[in-house]
Amino acid sequence: MIVRIMGEGQVEISADDISVLNELDSELEAAIEASDEKAFRVKLHALLDKVRHVGKALPDDSLEPSELILPPADASIEEVREMLGDQGLIPG
Template sequence: MIVRIMGEGQVRVADSHFIELNKLDDELLAEMERGEQDAFRRTLGALLDAVRRLGEPLPEDSLEPSELILPGPDATLEEVREMLSDDGLIPG
Protein backbone atom coordinates (compact mmCIF):
# COMPACT_ATOMS: atom_id res chain seq x y z
CA MET A 1 0.00 0.00 0.00
CA ILE A 2 1.23 3.51 -0.81
CA VAL A 3 1.11 5.76 2.26
CA ARG A 4 1.64 9.51 2.19
CA ILE A 5 2.78 11.36 5.28
CA MET A 6 1.68 14.93 4.77
CA GLY A 7 4.63 17.22 4.20
CA GLU A 8 7.11 14.35 3.86
CA GLY A 9 6.38 12.12 0.89
CA GLN A 10 5.28 8.60 0.12
CA VAL A 11 6.35 5.15 1.27
CA ARG A 12 5.31 1.69 0.16
CA VAL A 13 4.27 -0.41 3.15
CA ALA A 14 3.66 -4.16 2.88
CA ASP A 15 0.20 -5.28 3.95
CA SER A 16 1.79 -7.59 6.52
CA HIS A 17 2.79 -4.54 8.61
CA PHE A 18 -0.73 -3.20 9.02
CA ILE A 19 -1.42 -5.30 12.12
CA GLU A 20 1.27 -3.34 13.96
CA LEU A 21 0.15 -0.03 12.45
CA ASN A 22 -3.49 -0.67 13.33
CA LYS A 23 -2.56 -1.23 17.00
CA LEU A 24 -0.95 2.21 17.11
CA ASP A 25 -3.91 3.69 15.24
CA ASP A 26 -6.36 2.20 17.77
CA GLU A 27 -4.28 3.62 20.62
CA LEU A 28 -4.21 7.03 18.93
CA LEU A 29 -7.98 7.00 18.46
CA ALA A 30 -8.56 6.16 22.14
CA GLU A 31 -6.23 8.96 23.27
CA MET A 32 -8.01 11.42 21.02
CA GLU A 33 -11.40 10.41 22.41
CA ARG A 34 -10.09 10.99 25.93
CA GLY A 35 -8.46 14.29 24.91
CA GLU A 36 -5.03 13.16 26.11
CA GLN A 37 -2.86 15.65 24.21
CA ASP A 38 0.56 14.40 25.40
CA ALA A 39 -0.26 10.74 24.81
CA PHE A 40 -1.74 11.63 21.41
CA ARG A 41 1.48 13.41 20.40
CA ARG A 42 3.66 10.44 21.48
CA THR A 43 1.48 7.87 19.70
CA LEU A 44 1.21 9.92 16.50
CA GLY A 45 5.02 10.11 16.49
CA ALA A 46 5.27 6.35 17.07
CA LEU A 47 2.80 5.66 14.24
CA LEU A 48 4.69 7.85 11.78
CA ASP A 49 8.04 6.40 12.89
CA ALA A 50 6.67 2.89 12.31
CA VAL A 51 5.51 3.81 8.80
CA ARG A 52 8.94 5.26 8.01
CA ARG A 53 10.74 2.25 9.50
CA LEU A 54 8.55 -0.42 7.89
CA GLY A 55 8.02 1.31 4.56
CA GLU A 56 10.20 1.79 1.52
CA PRO A 57 10.42 5.46 0.48
CA LEU A 58 9.29 6.22 -3.05
CA PRO A 59 11.33 8.61 -5.20
CA GLU A 60 10.31 12.26 -4.76
CA ASP A 61 9.33 12.48 -8.44
CA SER A 62 7.05 9.42 -8.17
CA LEU A 63 3.41 10.05 -9.09
CA GLU A 64 1.86 7.01 -7.42
CA PRO A 65 -1.65 7.56 -6.02
CA SER A 66 -1.67 7.41 -2.22
CA GLU A 67 -4.03 4.80 -0.81
CA LEU A 68 -3.65 6.19 2.70
CA ILE A 69 -2.81 9.73 3.84
CA LEU A 70 -1.48 10.32 7.34
CA PRO A 71 -1.03 13.66 9.07
CA GLY A 72 2.42 15.13 9.54
CA PRO A 73 4.17 14.99 12.89
CA ASP A 74 3.14 18.54 13.81
CA ALA A 75 -0.60 17.98 13.22
CA THR A 76 -2.86 19.04 16.05
CA LEU A 77 -5.39 16.81 17.72
CA GLU A 78 -8.15 18.81 16.00
CA GLU A 79 -6.54 18.45 12.55
CA VAL A 80 -6.19 14.71 12.99
CA ARG A 81 -9.76 14.42 14.26
CA GLU A 82 -10.93 15.92 10.94
CA MET A 83 -9.04 13.19 9.03
CA LEU A 84 -10.53 10.30 10.99
CA SER A 85 -12.99 7.73 9.78
CA ASP A 86 -14.87 5.38 12.12
CA ASP A 87 -11.83 3.06 11.96
CA GLY A 88 -9.28 5.76 12.81
CA LEU A 89 -6.61 6.94 10.39
CA ILE A 90 -5.94 3.45 9.06
CA PRO A 91 -8.93 1.50 7.77
CA GLY A 92 -9.34 -2.07 8.91
Protein backbone atom coordinates in the same frame (compact mmCIF):
# COMPACT_ATOMS: atom_id res chain seq x y z
CA MET B 1 -0.19 0.05 0.05
CA ILE B 2 1.10 3.52 -0.81
CA VAL B 3 1.02 5.89 2.17
CA ARG B 4 1.66 9.62 2.15
CA ILE B 5 2.76 11.43 5.28
CA MET B 6 1.69 15.01 4.67
CA GLY B 7 4.70 17.21 4.07
CA GLU B 8 7.14 14.29 3.79
CA GLY B 9 6.41 12.13 0.77
CA GLN B 10 5.25 8.61 0.05
CA VAL B 11 6.24 5.18 1.31
CA GLU B 12 5.15 1.72 0.28
CA ILE B 13 3.91 -0.45 3.14
CA SER B 14 3.66 -4.22 2.98
CA ALA B 15 0.33 -5.85 3.84
CA ASP B 16 2.17 -7.74 6.62
CA ASP B 17 2.81 -4.46 8.47
CA ILE B 18 -0.79 -3.23 8.49
CA SER B 19 -1.77 -5.08 11.69
CA VAL B 20 1.03 -3.41 13.69
CA LEU B 21 0.07 -0.03 12.27
CA ASN B 22 -3.58 -0.67 13.15
CA GLU B 23 -2.61 -1.29 16.77
CA LEU B 24 -0.78 2.04 16.91
CA ASP B 25 -3.70 3.70 15.13
CA SER B 26 -6.12 2.36 17.77
CA GLU B 27 -3.91 3.74 20.55
CA LEU B 28 -3.80 7.12 18.79
CA GLU B 29 -7.57 7.13 18.38
CA ALA B 30 -8.02 6.37 22.10
CA ALA B 31 -5.78 9.31 23.02
CA ILE B 32 -7.82 11.59 20.74
CA GLU B 33 -11.11 10.38 22.23
CA ALA B 34 -9.74 11.07 25.71
CA SER B 35 -8.50 14.51 24.57
CA ASP B 36 -5.13 13.56 26.09
CA GLU B 37 -2.70 15.89 24.32
CA LYS B 38 0.43 14.29 25.78
CA ALA B 39 -0.61 10.73 24.86
CA PHE B 40 -1.81 11.96 21.47
CA ARG B 41 1.59 13.43 20.65
CA VAL B 42 3.43 10.25 21.75
CA LYS B 43 1.06 7.96 19.80
CA LEU B 44 1.11 10.10 16.64
CA HIS B 45 4.91 10.12 16.60
CA ALA B 46 5.00 6.35 17.27
CA LEU B 47 2.66 5.70 14.34
CA LEU B 48 4.57 7.93 11.94
CA ASP B 49 7.94 6.53 13.07
CA LYS B 50 6.69 2.98 12.46
CA VAL B 51 5.43 3.91 8.98
CA ARG B 52 8.82 5.43 8.17
CA HIS B 53 10.61 2.37 9.58
CA VAL B 54 8.61 -0.37 7.81
CA GLY B 55 7.89 1.61 4.65
CA LYS B 56 10.03 1.78 1.57
CA ALA B 57 10.40 5.41 0.49
CA LEU B 58 9.25 6.16 -3.03
CA PRO B 59 11.25 8.60 -5.16
CA ASP B 60 10.17 12.24 -4.89
CA ASP B 61 9.23 12.26 -8.58
CA SER B 62 6.96 9.19 -8.20
CA LEU B 63 3.39 9.76 -9.36
CA GLU B 64 1.78 6.85 -7.53
CA PRO B 65 -1.66 7.59 -6.07
CA SER B 66 -1.69 7.46 -2.27
CA GLU B 67 -4.09 4.90 -0.82
CA LEU B 68 -3.75 6.44 2.62
CA ILE B 69 -2.80 9.94 3.81
CA LEU B 70 -1.45 10.47 7.31
CA PRO B 71 -1.11 13.80 9.11
CA PRO B 72 2.24 15.50 9.64
CA ALA B 73 4.03 15.03 12.95
CA ASP B 74 3.12 18.56 14.05
CA ALA B 75 -0.63 18.16 13.41
CA SER B 76 -2.96 19.22 16.19
CA ILE B 77 -5.30 16.85 17.95
CA GLU B 78 -8.25 18.62 16.25
CA GLU B 79 -6.69 18.29 12.79
CA VAL B 80 -6.19 14.56 13.28
CA ARG B 81 -9.67 14.16 14.77
CA GLU B 82 -11.08 15.59 11.51
CA MET B 83 -9.06 13.06 9.47
CA LEU B 84 -10.33 10.03 11.41
CA GLY B 85 -12.62 7.69 9.53
CA ASP B 86 -14.83 4.97 10.94
CA GLN B 87 -11.76 2.78 11.27
CA GLY B 88 -9.26 5.39 12.45
CA LEU B 89 -6.52 6.70 10.17
CA ILE B 90 -5.62 3.24 8.88
CA PRO B 91 -8.49 1.07 7.66
CA GLY B 92 -8.39 -2.62 8.36
